[in-house]
Amino acid sequence: MHELRAGLTKKKKAKIILFVLDGVGGLPHPKLTELEAAKTPTLDKLVKKSETGCHVPIIPGLTPGSGAAHMALFGYDPLRYDIGRGVLEALGLDISVSDKDVLIRGNFSTIKDNGSKVTILDRRAGRISTETNNRIVKLLQSRIKKIDSVGVEFVSGLEHRFVCKLKFKTKLDSSQVQIYDTDPEEVGVAPLIPKNINKNSLKVSNIIIKLMSLIKEVLKKEKKANYALLRGFSVYPEIPTFDSLYGLKAASIVTYPMYKGISKLVGMEHLDVKKNSIESQVDTLISHYDKYDFFYFHVKKTDSFGEDGNYKEKIKVIQNFDTELKKINKLNFDVICITGDHSTPSKMKSHSWHPVPVAIKSKNSFYGTSKRFTEKECLKGTMGLFEGKNLMNYILAHSELLSKFGA
Amino acid sequence: MHELRAGLTKKKKAKIILFVLDGVGGLPHPKLTELEAAKTPTLDKLVKKSETGCHVPIIPGLTPGSGAAHMALFGYDPLRYDIGRGVLEALGLDISVSDKDVLIRGNFSTIKDNGSKVTILDRRAGRISTETNNRIVKLLQSRIKKIDSVGVEFVSGLEHRFVCKLKFKTKLDSSQVQIYDTDPEEVGVAPLIPKNINKNSLKVSNIIIKLMSLIKEVLKKEKKANYALLRGFSVYPEIPTFDSLYGLKAASIVTYPMYKGISKLVGMEHLDVKKNSIESQVDTLISHYDKYDFFYFHVKKTDSFGEDGNYKEKIKVIQNFDTELKKINKLNFDVICITGDHSTPSKMKSHSWHPVPVAIKSKNSFYGTSKRFTEKECLKGTMGLFEGKNLMNYILAHSELLSKFGA
Numbered sequence: 001m002h003e004l005r006a007g008l009t010k011k012k013k014a015k016i017i018l019f020v021l022d023g024v025g026g027l028p029h030p031k032l033t034e035l036e037a038a039k040t041p042t043l044d045k046l047v048k049k050s051e052t053g054c055h056v057p058i059i060p061g062l063t064p065g066s067g068a069a070h071m072a073l074f075g076y077d078p079l080r081y082d083i084g085r086g087v088l089e090a091l092g093l094d095i096s097v098s099d100k101d102v103l104i105r106g107n108f109s110t111i112k113d114n115g116s117k118v119t120i121l122d123r124r125a126g127r128i129s130t131e132t133n134n135r136i137v138k139l140l141q142s143r144i145k146k147i148d149s150v151g152v153e154f155v156s157g158l159e160h161r162f163v164c165k166l167k168f169k170t171k172l173d174s175s176q177v178q179i180y181d182t183d184p185e186e187v188g189v190a191p192l193i194p195k196n197i198n199k200n201s202l203k204v205s206n207i208i209i210k211l212m213s214l215i216k217e218v219l220k221k222e223k224k225a226n227y228a229l230l231r232g233f234s235v236y237p238e239i240p241t242f243d244s245l246y247g248l249k250a251a252s253i254v255t256y257p258m259y260k261g262i263s264k265l266v267g268m269e270h271l272d273v274k275k276n277s278i279e280s281q282v283d284t285l286i287s288h289y290d291k292y293d294f295f296y297f298h299v300k301k302t303d304s305f306g307e308d309g310n311y312k313e314k315i316k317v318i319q320n321f322d323t324e325l326k327k328i329n330k331l332n333f334d335v336i337c338i339t340g341d342h343s344t345p346s347k348m349k350s351h352s353w354h355p356v357p358v359a360i361k362s363k364n365s366f367y368g369t370s371k372r373f374t375e376k377e378c379l380k381g382t383m384g385l386f387e388g389k390n391l392m393n394y395i396l397a398h399s400e401l402l403s404k405f406g407a
Numbered sequence: 408m409h410e411l412r413a414g415l416t417k418k419k420k421a422k423i424i425l426f427v428l429d430g431v432g433g434l435p436h437p438k439l440t441e442l443e444a445a446k447t448p449t450l451d452k453l454v455k456k457s458e459t460g461c462h463v464p465i466i467p468g469l470t471p472g473s474g475a476a477h478m479a480l481f482g483y484d485p486l487r488y489d490i491g492r493g494v495l496e497a498l499g500l501d502i503s504v505s506d507k508d509v510l511i512r513g514n515f516s517t518i519k520d521n522g523s524k525v526t527i528l529d530r531r532a533g534r535i536s537t538e539t540n541n542r543i544v545k546l547l548q549s550r551i552k553k554i555d556s557v558g559v560e561f562v563s564g565l566e567h568r569f570v571c572k573l574k575f576k577t578k579l580d581s582s583q584v585q586i587y588d589t590d591p592e593e594v595g596v597a598p599l600i601p602k603n604i605n606k607n608s609l610k611v612s613n614i615i616i617k618l619m620s621l622i623k624e625v626l627k628k629e630k631k632a633n634y635a636l637l638r639g640f641s642v643y644p645e646i647p648t649f650d651s652l653y654g655l656k657a658a659s660i661v662t663y664p665m666y667k668g669i670s671k672l673v674g675m676e677h678l679d680v681k682k683n684s685i686e687s688q689v690d691t692l693i694s695h696y697d698k699y700d701f702f703y704f705h706v707k708k709t710d711s712f713g714e715d716g717n718y719k720e721k722i723k724v725i726q727n728f729d730t731e732l733k734k735i736n737k738l739n740f741d742v743i744c745i746t747g748d749h750s751t752p753s754k755m756k757s758h759s760w761h762p763v764p765v766a767i768k769s770k771n772s773f774y775g776t777s778k779r780f781t782e783k784e785c786l787k788g789t790m791g792l793f794e795g796k797n798l799m800n801y802i803l804a805h806s807e808l809l810s811k812f813g814a
Binding site: 027028031054058059060061062063064065067068069071078079082083185345347348351352353354355375376379384385 | 411415771772773774775776787789790791792793797799800801802803804809810811812813
């Protein structure tokens, strides 16, 4: 796909914006989805002049993580480019990553240990403060610097989150970090063993087993954060950049580390946003409008409220976005694409596999099929139901950046 | 796909039922399809709370046999797992099959033989009685026991049907039974030669040519069943079981040998059904409800009447199913999926490639898009038009048996 598309990419310029409302898709709750219940006059107006459809993030029935879903939206086959959570978190925290490093996403957590049996009581250690996190990370770093010949580095994230970097002496590829997470994703059970899935991964999994028992030893006197669950063991993947694939100078306007991470991974420049608000993100967009061809604009809170099961607040975020969208009309984009990375129905309190509405407004849009930016209305559009990885094709087509395929 | 899914399968439990109304899809006849013409209050009610779509059994425009269509519904790529008719019939008749056997589906038939030319008069020998069949099979078995060093076994089916097993001395794979059927599927012409499609299959095709002339010799004095047409030459395929793929203990509630065969092939347990009626099948379901995670419930007669071109009787079967469906509501399924394996429009009197409605009812369904279980109404649903092999993904997703893909 990449080669095919590269061969067709024209050396022209276009101004493009891709809005990703994280987890925006929903379910009838009990009658209207969040998008159906929201009052969105600006979106409605835009959609009436847009080409529409719904995307299936990965393949039918698969519920994606945000990383995989974003890879698809950016035009990468998510089954081929499977990016580990550890790497995404590390990039989001501005940790330098080399091809000799294994990156791990950690959660401080609370366990009960009666000597013979360990039971997880809280997977997030009661969401300890970032301050406490900093103190604990410092403690860990002072006590664990090396395991055998492998360097160990800890970096604090927000609340209970941290990243651990294992610095090996030689280059590693992804076949060497096929290791099960230690987080069982439930409480009342024991942590899992970081078992190597293939033989190739034994070297790394042995280090991780040692790491786990060292962490447990160091943290044993902590009240809440007396343990750490580890997941997303991963190495830096080799990914062609956005610029090399599409000839587009791209920037990201995001407020959460993971999305900063994924946008850097594909070679986008990260633009600073002053406050964690859509309004502030729009300010950043306006002030950098002239400098880039492509903007990736990520709205996080639709997903957060979906995960919390907060139907009303998710609707408010959509309405807030709708208000801010008005300002975009004053800019002169050739292509405006609005979609989500996946659905997070507040009814399910989790990501889901359901299709996600897509609207693309350009002078080349086949409009007139959909009246609103909702799941049902967009499904009526001429893009129908398509795999998320094909979205960039549509965006490039609307931008007139692709020439004809074949004679 | 199997590996990908296996990596995501959660060790949780769910109660699932998959109803397959064989050949249920139809064509406007002249105005309403069979599903549109049927009165189906229970289905209508269920569909209003279901996620809907239509599946394309194999790929666009391909008309499937029931075996291939079922493999897709069970989540196996039908282009990769091409199961021979001979094996399916054998399994349905409880014939043991080893990896050294070639299985053949046979039809007793009537020919005219004037010495220089053989012409097929009736492909089913006037649908002789099963009693006559038993007598003839005994005769064949007494006269044909071995061809060269290959053992030969005959087993009666119903009416004109039988199975022949060729017992070779060494293991065979599917590349060694690529041989054309001898049944030309029309009368007034000569039977075809069981020509080997590749060189690898010459050994088996030579035995089959000898088998044909032996059968002809033995049967030459019979009035009706003076010949046999052979097809579906096949060996036992290596297929991962339903349990190993999905962690589901599965049972089949079917009344026809072939469907029993295919369900055994994927590792389902076959449950006895007292009478050949949907009512009796429901009785079996109710009495085994507690013992399995997944039930495959097959309704045959929608297809049979479709093949006969009997529009009215096909409608009646759908209505009969609708009545019985009421009893299902009293059971406590997490996921109810209703679909067909393919279309058999009574207008065409044959299987067809047309899309087949699908409804999935669970607490996670995106409902509200379709008012009835019909081709047109289900096409409006959020599953859109999808390949049959993806159905199990949706079913597992609704059952909350798959974890997230990617970080």
